[in-house]
Amino acid sequence: MQADGSETPKRRKDRPLEGVRVVDFTWVRAGPWAARWLATLGAEVIKVEWPENMDMLRQNRFTVPPGVEPGPNSTGQFADTNAGKLGLSINVRHPKGLEAIKSLVSVSDVVIENFSSRIMTRWGLGYDELTKLRPDVVYVSMAGFGQTGRQHYFGTMGPAAQALSGLTHQSGLPGQQPAGWGWSYLDDTGGMYGAMCTLTALRHRNQTGQGQHVDLSQMITGITLTGAAFLDKSINSRESRREGYPPGNRTVWPGAPVVHNYRGPIAAPHNAFRTQQTHDGGYNDWCVIACLSDEEWTSLVGLMGGPDWAKASKYVTLEGRLEHQNEMDQGIEQWTKTIGKYDLADKCQAAGVRAMPVQSSEDRIENDPQLRHRGMFTKVNHPMLGDWKFQGAPFRLDGAKVAVKGPPPMIGEHTTKIMGDLLGVSSYELLQGYEDGVYWPETTPKFPYVQQAIDEEAKR
Amino acid sequence: MTSGNKLAGPLTGLRVLELTSEHAQFCGKLMADLGADVIKVEPPGGQETRNVGPFLEDEAHPERSLYFWHYNTSKRGVTLDLNLPDGQDIFRKLSATAGLVLESFPAGYLSDLGLGYESLAKDNPGLIMCSVTPFGQDGPWRDYQTSDLLHLAAGGQMASSGYDVEDIPDAPPIAPGGGNAWHIVSHYSYIAIMGALYHRDFTGEGQYIDVSVHEACSLTTEGAIAIYLSTGEVVRRHTGRHASADMSPGIQHATNDGGYINTTRSGSNLTPARIKVLGEWMDGYGLAQDLLDEKYQDPAVVEVSGQHFADVLKNFFANMPLVEAYEGGQELNFPWGAIRTMEEIMGDPHLQDRDFFVPVEHPELGREFIYPGPAAIYNASPWSISRRAPLIGEHNQEIFGDELGLPQADLEGLKSSGVI
Numbered sequence: 001m002q003a004d005g006s007e008t009p010k011r012r013k014d015r016p017l018e019g020v021r022v023v024d025f026t027w028v029r030a031g032p033w034a035a036r037w038l039a040t041l042g043a044e045v046i047k048v049e050w051p052e053n054m055d056m057l058r059q060n061r062f063t064v065p066p067g068v069e070p071g072p073n074s075t076g077q078f079a080d081t082n083a084g085k086l087g088l089s090i091n092v093r094h095p096k097g098l099e100a101i102k103s104l105v106s107v108s109d110v111v112i113e114n115f116s117s118r119i120m121t122r123w124g125l126g127y128d129e130l131t132k133l134r135p136d137v138v139y140v141s142m143a144g145f146g147q148t149g150r151q152h153y154f155g156t157m158g159p160a161a162q163a164l165s166g167l168t169h170q171s172g173l174p175g176q177q178p179a180g181w182g183w184s185y186l187d188d189t190g191g192m193y194g195a196m197c198t199l200t201a202l203r204h205r206n207q208t209g210q211g212q213h214v215d216l217s218q219m220i221t222g223i224t225l226t227g228a229a230f231l232d233k234s235i236n237s238r239e240s241r242r243e244g245y246p247p248g249n250r251t252v253w254p255g256a257p258v259v260h261n262y263r264g265p266i267a268a269p270h271n272a273f274r275t276q277q278t279h280d281g282g283y284n285d286w287c288v289i290a291c292l293s294d295e296e297w298t299s300l301v302g303l304m305g306g307p308d309w310a311k312a313s314k315y316v317t318l319e320g321r322l323e324h325q326n327e328m329d330q331g332i333e334q335w336t337k338t339i340g341k342y343d344l345a346d347k348c349q350a351a352g353v354r355a356m357p358v359q360s361s362e363d364r365i366e367n368d369p370q371l372r373h374r375g376m377f378t379k380v381n382h383p384m385l386g387d388w389k390f391q392g393a394p395f396r397l398d399g400a401k402v403a404v405k406g407p408p409p410m411i412g413e414h415t416t417k418i419m420g421d422l423l424g425v426s427s428y429e430l431l432q433g434y435e436d437g438v439y440w441p442e443t444t445p446k447f448p449y450v451q452q453a454i455d456e457e458a459k460r
Numbered sequence: 461m462t463s464g465n466k467l468a469g470p471l472t473g474l475r476v477l478e479l480t481s482e483h484a485q486f487c488g489k490l491m492a493d494l495g496a497d498v499i500k501v502e503p504p505g506g507q508e509t510r511n512v513g514p515f516l517e518d519e520a521h522p523e524r525s526l527y528f529w530h531y532n533t534s535k536r537g538v539t540l541d542l543n544l545p546d547g548q549d550i551f552r553k554l555s556a557t558a559g560l561v562l563e564s565f566p567a568g569y570l571s572d573l574g575l576g577y578e579s580l581a582k583d584n585p586g587l588i589m590c591s592v593t594p595f596g597q598d599g600p601w602r603d604y605q606t607s608d609l610l611h612l613a614a615g616g617q618m619a620s621s622g623y624d625v626e627d628i629p630d631a632p633p634i635a636p637g638g639g640n641a642w643h644i645v646s647h648y649s650y651i652a653i654m655g656a657l658y659h660r661d662f663t664g665e666g667q668y669i670d671v672s673v674h675e676a677c678s679l680t681t682e683g684a685i686a687i688y689l690s691t692g693e694v695v696r697r698h699t700g701r702h703a704s705a706d707m708s709p710g711i712q713h714a715t716n717d718g719g720y721i722n723t724t725r726s727g728s729n730l731t732p733a734r735i736k737v738l739g740e741w742m743d744g745y746g747l748a749q750d751l752l753d754e755k756y757q758d759p760a761v762v763e764v765s766g767q768h769f770a771d772v773l774k775n776f777f778a779n780m781p782l783v784e785a786y787e788g789g790q791e792l793n794f795p796w797g798a799i800r801t802m803e804e805i806m807g808d809p810h811l812q813d814r815d816f817f818v819p820v821e822h823p824e825l826g827r828e829f830i831y832p833g834p835a836a837i838y839n840a841s842p843w844s845i846s847r848r849a850p851l852i853g854e855h856n857q858e859i860f861g862d863e864l865g866l867p868q869a870d871l872e873g874l875k876s877s878g879v880i
Contacts (some may be wrong), residue, residue: 013667016659029682030879041655062704063683063690072562076690077683130658144795149813149835154790156684159711160797161700163722168700168799171621171636177720178799179634182620182695182703183682197836199654204470204841206661212840220816221835223805225643227530232514233802236828237527240801241718249609249618249635254489260513260527260640264482264608272618272632284694286633288613316855349604356610358633360619361688361695364678368614373599376675389689393644394675395652 001008014400015042015420020202021108023048023101025087025125025193027055029158029187031114031142032081034194038110039084039405040393046108046418047085048092048101049411051444057081058411065385073410073447074384080408083380083390085203087409088418089450092123096438101125103423106133109205110198114142114218117152129211136211138201142194146217156219158184165222166229169240170262173248189225190218195376228262254325268321269291269300273333275341286358287341289332289348296353303351304335314436344365365389378403383410383449414451415439427460451460469495470841474657475558477501477551478535479542482608483511483673484592485531487646487653490533493834499558499859500537501551504878506852522852523824533820533831537850538859540880542573546879553864555580555587559660560653564592567602578669587666588656592649596672606673609728615677620684622697624710624756633697645676646690670789709770712799719782720799723773723789730769732757739791747776806830820848831855856880 011018018116020043032055039045049055054072072078088104091097103126105111111130113120116390120126120141127139127442141147144156162168162181172179197214205365223230232238244256251263251270260266270290277285277334291297294317301310309331314320321328337345341357348355357363364371371377379391380403393402419425419439433439434454440446472495478488479501500507509531510522517524545581552575555561561580565568570576570591577589591597594606602740612618618633625631647669656667684695684703693705700712700722711723730738739751749772755761777785786798798804811817818833834843849871860866860880874880 011659013656013659013665016655020549020658034545037651041651041658060683062706063686065690079832080686100636118708137561145810146814146837147811151790151810154810155793155795157724157795159722159724160795163797163799166800166802166805167636167638168722168797169801170638171634173623173628173634175630176623177714178700179622179631179636179697180700180722180799181617181636182622182697182701183684184702185636185640185680185682188680188682189643189647192651193835196490196647196650196654197838199651199658201472201838201841203654203657203661204838206658207473208841209544210840212838214836214838216836217814220811223811223816224835225640226638226802227832228514228527229638229802230805230832231526231530231829233806235516236514236518237804238514240803245801246637249632252476260515262514262527264639265512267607270609273611277697280694283696284619284633286613286618288609288618288635290607290609292607301574345604349601352605354605354607354610356604356606356614358613358618359616360613360614361681361684363619364616365685368678370595370599370601370674370680374596374672374675376678391679391685393652394648394672394679397652397656399670 012042012204013227013398015294015405016397018042019109020044022046022110022112022135023105023108025111025113025115025120026142027114028057029081031112031194032057033188033191034142034198035085035112035229036081036083037191037195038198038403042405043110045085046088047082047409048088048090048105050091050441051089051411052441054411063216068384071384076385076388078408079382079385079388084405085409086418087411087413088415089237089412091438092125094155094438096433096436098124100419100423100425100438102133105130105137105416107422108134108137109202110138110140112140112142112194112198116155117143117145117147131211134211136205136209138198138205138211140194140198140201140214140216142190142216142218144218146220158187161186161190161219162222164219166226168294170226170246172246174244174253174256178246186218186222189221199316214321215453217361232260250325252322258322265292266318266322267299268318268325269328269332271329273329273336275336275344276339278340284358284360284363285341286316287336287344287355289353289355292354294318299351300348300353303347304332305352307331370434375401378402380407382407410447410449412440412450416457420457427457430457467840467842469493469843470495470838472841474560476560476562477555477558478562480562480564480592481643482512484562484642484646484649485509486643487592487649488562489531489533489649490537490646493845495841499537499554499855500532500535500850502537502539502730502852504539504541504880506539530831532849534846535850536855536859537853538856539853541879542575544879546874546877548573548575550581550860550864550866552583554859556583557659558584559586560589561587561589562592562649563589563652566725567591567593567597579600581666585666586660586664588653588660588669590649590653590669590671592645592671592673594672595674597670601674601694608639608641609635611673611677612636614674615641616681616684617677620681620695620697620703623699624697627699641673641677644680645671645673648676690824709767710774711770713777715777715780715782715785716841717781721777721782721785722797722799724795724797730762732759732762735762738794741788741792742776745776745779749775749781818845820845822848824851853880
């Protein structure tokens with residue numbers, strides 16, 4: 001019997017992990033994002049929470065829509081990050097709570113957590129302990145610095161992990177402080193790796209019958225993403241602090257020595273250009289253009305109407321375009337400023353010139369014809385947020401769109417179902433647990449749905 | 461070659477045919493480092509990604525691209541011209557031995573050659589094919605030409621990355637470097653493939669996976685989408701920190717040795733108790749200013765003093781070397797990060813403890829180079845680099861001859877006719 005009420009595990013191509021049960025101890029972003037993808041692929045993901053130490057995203061006041069009563073079940077950012085999971089509220093530091101969690105693990109395939117290093121072990125929920133209950137458990141830990149190594153106890157959040165990994169230094173204008181990444185890229189990416197490690201270890205278990213502990217470091221995932229820069233240093237001894245690096249949006253900064261700056265092939269033009277202003281002072285009215293060959297440049301010149309400046313021989317070769325980038329980019333911008341960014345990209349693409357609009361979040365949701373065509377966002381009803389748009393998967397499995405499995409859990413929403421239906425805890429014991437502060441803190445007011453679940457148990 | 465591990469990687473037994481350029485070669489590398497038998501199928505003469513720098517000692521040559529080296533570790537390599545009937549024939553034979561074909565040709569290209577999923581799966585029903593294209597297999601932008609920069613524009617990375625207007629008034633949106641559009645899509649491709657493998661483990665059925673770089677990038681801007689959906693507001697770009705609809709104190713500060721430190725969010729964890737910890741530490745340097753004042757023991761005062769704390773921190777860091785500031789903060793449980801360059805990352809003792817710096821042998825050069833190793837330690841089936849990237853056609857004999865059993869005479873003929 002599954003906690004969601006279905007009888008037997010079944011595997012469909014678009015939800016291949018149906019039948020896999022995940023005990024999800026993660027919080028904030030990277031860990032929950034990992035488990036979100038396991039849920040989207042069909043796993044039964046049980047999010048373990050405790051209202052006195054709430055997931056930070058449940059407290060994110062920036063994403064509570066106007067008119068919605070603020071609270072832990074009302075934030076848009078938590079909703080998308082935890083879509084399709086079940087919610088269990090339980091105090092693992094209460095002996096009865098610990099016992100219940102252990103019995104849950106004994107019927108689960110995966111344990112995933114992103115606490116600071118070694119916290120789970122301190123709670124009696126470390127890998128060695130849990131293998132006694134479930135010898136083939138796949139146990140994925142996602143600490144910032146990992147579980148081993150002399151600085152394992154160092155804490156990170158996305159921006160710090162990005163800084164330490166070398167990713168931040170790769171982003172910005174030369175001679176300025178780094179611009180870095182305008183969000184926790186390594187929380188998104190750390191989440192990807194959490195999911196990847198889990199799936200990889202499940203594959204190994206399917207092949208060998210053997211579970212394992214995967215000790216992932218969020219910060220180190222970022223270093224692997226700087227591979228070309230890493231080898232340029234370890235092999236060529238290239239200085240990272242050098243003239244013209246990082247080269248903004250270009251491949252080579254004007255006037256700086258022509259070296260490879262980890263932007264793919266050296267090319268010019270290769271930049272962002274202002275386009276016709278629409279609204280908001282033109283804040284996101286930008287388009288990028290990259291000419292990866294002389295032919296593409298020739299096509300761009302034609303598209304611009306063949307102005308005299310652009311036909312000058314100094315721009316015919318890549319070397320010439322690199323040398324005269326500033327002038328060239330100014331000339332191009334005189335033209336792009338007269339055209340809307342979508343029109344401009346369409347015109348360029350029709351002429352074989354690589355161009356795309358810089359898209360804001362609003363653009364991607366409201367204006368992007370491709371994402372609309374592919375059905376990137378799916379409305380799912382959420383008890384607090386109403387019909388809410390959730391981000392789907394960037395892949396189709398055998399032609400099928402893969403949308404989220406359902407809304408996120410309200411805190412503790414499925415506690416009685418999981419404890420009762422799945423683990424066979426009696427109504428009497430459940431009620432006792434609520435009274436003892438095992439399933440809900442004694443001093444925290446109960447949400448109506450929590451009280452309702454308790455009342456239903458009392459009637460049994 | 462380089463691994464002292466006796467255990468096999470978790471993907472051992474999976475054969476992958478990789479026909480990808482920059483789009484998804486990183487996905488192939490991850491699978492190869494995790495034990496899959498990844499065979500990179502390149503056109504005769506080698507793939508275009510071999511022409512991307514940096515190059516060994518700055519000498520441009522298809523066998524000296526460090527970019528290619530990084531993204532193709534642990535793979536074997538063959539050359540094959542898929543436009544020729546003999547090449548297609550060999551590819552069909554090879555795909556009958558594979559569990560996965562990973563490809564990034566333009567939508568429809570392989571089908572037009574008669575090598576689409578339907579055709580290849582006829583002889584191999586368990587086959588999984590994963591196609592990675594800029595926009596997926598359909599839609600109005602399907603045939604648009606792109607690059608890493610273009611994806612970071614359309615995907616929303618640039619709209620979130622850049623500088624505060626106060627720092628640089630005319631700064632453009634910034635596309636972070638390093639080829640991350642390809643990383644992002646490689647991660648999602650990997651996840652989709654593992655899901656398909658799980659399905660196959662229980663049913664024996666393969667399937668076709670259609671991955672879009674654009675959708676993968678569009679999914680990777682954390683809160684920007686949720687903020688718009690919740691409030692209708694579009695985020696502003698801020699130097700070194702989260703793009704947000706509101707203003708917030710700066711968190712990136714210069715140190716006295718030319719470095720920068722990132723404090724994640726200046727208000728983060730700053731309760732009265734934490735202010736006291738911070739103040740006492742800074743007082744040791746005579747730089748606490750008023751942080752030890754009693755008024756900061758009132759949470760309401762702390763709540764509205766974010767800009768002041770940022771100013772005090774800025775002054776403190778301006779008098780400290782980078783590593784001392786960052787490690788000192790971490791020892792007191794402040795989750796700060798030094799903005800490191802490769803100079804600081806190379807030889808980092810913590811990374812050494814985790815065997816992150818992996819020597820990889822290049823026998824043809826008689827040299828050994830240090831590569832970035834695993835981000836995760838698997839205790840039963842290691843993630844490890846097993847060999848350097850393949851030379852052009854390095855395993856033609858081994859794979860076409862020894863494993864597929866093509867007669868030697870045929871191989872010679874295929875070579876002279878330019879098929880391999």
